[in-house]
Amino acid sequence: MPGNAPPFVPKTPVQSGKPTLRVLHLTDLHLDMYYTPGLEADCDTPQCCRPQDTPNEVNAGNAASGTTKGIKQPAGYWGTVGNCDAPYYLFTNMLDHIVATNGKLDYIVVTGDLMSHDVWNYNNVSHMAFIKNISDSLRSYFPGVPVLQIMGNHEGIPIDNVAPHFTPNQWHMDWLYGSMLKSWRDGIPDDQNATMIYRGSYVNKLYPGMRVIALNNVYGDSNNFWLYVNQSDPDGTLTWLVQQLLDAEKAGDKVQIIAHINGGNGESLEGWDINYYNAVNRVIFSAPSLTTYSSSFPAYRIYTIDGNYPGSSFSVIDWEDWFFNLTLNNANPTNPQWQQLFGSVLKEYGLPSAIPDEWNKLIDRMKTDDATFNKYYINHHRRNQYDGVEPCTSGCRNGLLCTCREFHHSKGKLCPDLAVEPKEKPKKYVPTRLEIRRKVYEYKLKKHDSETCPL
Template identity: 45%
Template sequence: MDYQIGSEAQCDEHFTLCCRPLNDTNEAIRDQPIKEPAGKWGTTGICDAPYWMVDNLLQQIAQRHKDIDYVIVTGDFESHAIWDYARDTHQRMIRNVSQLIKSHFPDKQIYFALGNHEGVPLDSFAPSFTPEEFHMDWLYGTVADEWKPYIPADQDKTIRFNGCYMVKPWPGFRIISLNNGLGDSLNLFLFINQTDPDGTMSWLSDQLLDAEKAGDKVHIVAHIPPGTAEALEGWSLNYYKLAIRFENTIAAHIMAHVHSEEFYVIYEDPEDFNSRPVDVVFSAPCMTPYSRYNPTYRIYTIDGKYDGSTYQVIDFEEWIMNLTVANQPPYDPTVEQLYPSILKEYGFTANLPSEWSNMINQMKTDDTLFNQYMRNFYRRNVYPVCDAKCKASWLCQARQAHHSKKLCSDIPDASPPERDPKRGKWYSKKRGSMTEEQIRNSVTKFMNNPKRRPKGQCPI
C-alpha cells in the first residue's frame, strides 16, 4: 500500500494506479503539474487505501460496535499494483493485515476468505493437477498459519489443499469459507481443465449435505459473486444449482469483490425470472476507495443465536468515511452512517428474496428508487450519470447470479458495453480471436516449455 499524500490522484487512464510515489513510470505521471493531490485519508479515484486509513477505520468499528459477535473479511489484502506482485510480498501483506485486524478485535472471532488479488500473478490459483512449482502451498499454508486461531484443527488439511474451510461458531450454525478463485474466469490455469478444480464444488456440496442432515444453517463467505464477469459460467451455474437445492440450509451468501454495493437474486428456475425468488447473494462494499468510492463497512443483523434460529440476515446497515470531509481541515476521519437499515432504505417489509426481485422490477420505471440505489452503490451524492443503457445493465446484473440472457429478456436494451467493475466505467471491449481450446493449448505449451523463466520469476 504505497500511498503518498500529495501525489497525483487523477493520473491518465492508461496508468494503472494513482496516488503513488513518482518512482515508476507504470505508477504515476512524471514531470507534470499535480491536477489533484492525494488526500490524507485516501482519495476517491484510481488509488489504493492508505494503511493508516484502514487502521483508523478498524479502530472506529471496534469502538462503535462493541456488540458485534464476529467479523467477516472477504479477501483482497493486496494493493492494485498488480505488476509488482510476488509471493514473498503477498505473504508479508497477508500476515500484516491479518494481524492488524486481530489487534483491533482481540476478543472476537474473525472469519477470512481468499480474494482474487491473493493470487500471484493476479487471479492465479493453480489446481493440484498442475506441475508442483505452480502449486498454492505458499499461499494456503500462509493463511492456514495466520488464521489458525479461528479455524478448527480438523479443517487444517482442507485449507492447506484448496483454501477452503468450515467452522461452527454456535450449535446449529456453520460458516463455510469458499475459495472461488478456483472459479475465476481470469484464472488461466482453469483453461486447462475447469472440471471442479481440486474438488472445491464437490466439497461445498458435501458440506451443505452434512449441514442439512444435522439440521444446521449455513452462511457461505466467498469473494467473487456468481454471475459476475470474473466468475466462470460453469462455476456460477453449479453454485446456483446448489443454492436452489439447499435453500433451506443456506441462510446467507456473503461476498464482495466488485467494491460496490450490489445484489444478485437466485430464482427457482435458473432461466426464468418469473419463477420464485429463492435467495439473494449480497456483495458488500469495501474499505478501499478504489475506484471512486468512499470507504465503507457493513453490519449485518442475523437471526440467532437460540434453539431453532433461522440465522437469516434480518437487516443490515452501512457506515462510510466521507473522504471529501475527512481530507479538509480539521482532517477528521470520523465515519457517518450511510443508512441505518436496508429495510427502511428501500421500504422492504422483510429481507426476503421476493423483496429484492420486486425492487428490480420497480426500478425499471422508478428513477427515484434507482437513483437512490446508485447513491448507495457509490456511497456519495455525486456520482456518474447512468443513462438508459447503463441502467439496463444494472437491472440485468442484479438478476444474473449466473450468465443467462433469459433472466433479462424483459429489460429493454439489456446488452450494454461491458463494465469494468473496479473503475465503474463503461467501455467497448475488443474480444480476442483465440478460442478456449487455443487458450488451453497455449497454457499447456507454456507449462511444458523447459525454457520458461526460472521458478519464482513471473510464473505466467
Template identity: 45%
Template structure:
C-alpha cells in the same frame, strides 16, 4: 440455534497500498496512481492525492483501514468478522509472495488490535494470487501451486479450525467452521472459478473437487438441521466467474 440477532462485520476488497503517498499525483497514466515517483520531482501535480484516500485510480493507505476499524469498534460488540479477499493493491504485475504475506499479516495485526477476542474468518480473492488471478489446482506441478497462501490462511484461522478443516484449507483454500449451534460457515475459494485463472484452461472441471466438497458439506448440514453462511469473493453470477462453474454452483445451493 440462537434466537437473538448476530452482529457481523463484513469487509472486503480493501486493496491496501503501502506506497500510497498524500500529495502525490492522482491523475496519472500508470497502472496505479497516488505514488510519489522519482521522475515526477519538480513537475506540477494536477490532482494531489488526499491523506485518507482519493477517488481516482488509487488504492488506500493502511491508516484509512485502521481508522475505519477504530470507529467500528466504538459501535459495540461484534460476534464475528468476515474478511472477503483482495487485500493487495492493484499493482498487479509487481506481485510477490513476500509482499502478499506482509500485507495479510499487517491486516491481521490491525484487526486483532481492535477486535482482540472476536473470531475472524478469511477468504481469498483473485488478487491474492501470484501472478494475479493464479490458483493452480493439484493437476499442475507443485512449484506453481499457491501452497504458501493456503498455509498462511490456515495460520490465520489457527485454533478456530478442527483437524478436518485444517486439511481442507491446506488442500484447496476452503474450510468450514461451526459458528454457533445450528449455524456453520463455509469459506469457499472462488479462485477456482476466476475467468483469468489461466491454469483452468487445462481443465475447468471442478478444480480440486471444490464444488464436490461443497455438496458434501451442505448435505451434511442439511441432515444435521443446520443453516450455512457461505463466505466467498467472486459472485458466481458475475462475468469474472466461469459460466460452467457458476451454473453448477447455483444448482448446488438452489
C-alpha cells in the same frame, strides 16, 4: 448433485423479539502501503497516488513537503477516487471508528482482496506478510471475536491465478494456503487444516445449528489461466462444497457461505457459476469495499442476523452501512468522520423484511420508481453528482438491476424484462481489468527495453 432434496419451503420473516447477532463484513480493502498524499492521482500507469517506477510526475519528489506544482490532480490525504487504493492509515482509522461506535460484534467476515492493485509487484513474501499484518490487526482491535476470512483474486500470484493440483508441484498454492492457515488460525478449526492447505477452503461450526463455509471461488475466476487447461471442478472444490451442504442438511444445520467473486460477471466462468447456482440458489449479499479503486467512497457493513437460539434460521434480518466521505474529509483531514449511510436497509428501501421475495419486488419497483433507484445508485457508490458520480441512464440502470437478479451468465434469461444496453462510456474513462493488465505488460516491456538497450 445428490438426489432426494427436501421440498422447497418459502422463506418467512423472522419473528420480532428473537435474539440477534451483529456481524461485521469487510471486503476489498486493497491497501496501498505506498499511498502518498499530494502525488499524482491522474497518472499514466495503472496505479496512481504513489511514487512511480519511472519519473513521470513533475515535482513528485516534493509532494510530501506540500509542493504539488505541475501535478494535475493531487492525491487527497485520506484517499482519492480513481486508479488509487486506500492508504493503510484509513484502514486503522476505520477500525478505530468501529470499536468506538458499533459496540459488541459477534463475529467478523473478511472476504478477500487485501492487496493493492500494483499487480506487477506481487510476490510470495509480501503477500504472506500482508495477510499476517491484516489478521494481527483485526485480532488486536477485536480480541476474542471470531474472524472468518477467505481469499480474493488479488491474493493469487499472478493475480487471479491459483493453480489446481493437476499442475506441476512448483505451481501449487501450499505456500499461500499454509500462510493463510497460520494467520487465520483463530477462525479455522483443527479438523479443517488439510482442506485449507489443499484448496484454500474450510468449514467452521460457529454455533450449534449453524456452519460457515469459507469457499475459495478463485477456482472459478475467468482470468485464472490454469482453468483454460482444465476447468473440471478444480481441486474438487464444488464437489467438496456440495458434500458440506449435504452434511449440514442431514444434521439440520443452517449454512452461511462466504466467498469473494460475485457470480454472473466478467470475473467468473459460467461452468463454475451455474454449478454453484444449482447447488445453492439463494440470496447473495455483497458488502461495499474499503478501497476507492475506482469509483466509490470507502465503506463497511454490519449485518443483523437471526441469533443463536434453538430453531434459529441464522438468516440476515437487516444491515447498516457506514461510509467515509472523501470530499468532506480531505477538505478537513485533521478531523475525519465516518457517517452512517443508512441505519437499516429495510427502512431505507421500504421493505417489510429481508426474505428473497422482498428483494425481487424491490428490483421490480426500481425499474420504474426513479426516486428509489436513484437512492440505490447513490448508495451503491456512496457518492452523488456533487462528488463526481456519473448519472445512470436506462442502459446503466437495466444492467445494474440485472446484476442484482442473476448470479450466473444467464444471457438475459433471468432479465427478460430488462433491455440491457451497452454501457455508456463515462466522461472520465476508467480502464477495464483486461486493459489495465495489457497496459502493465506494455509498461514492463518498455521498462525492460530501456534497461537493456545499449543505445
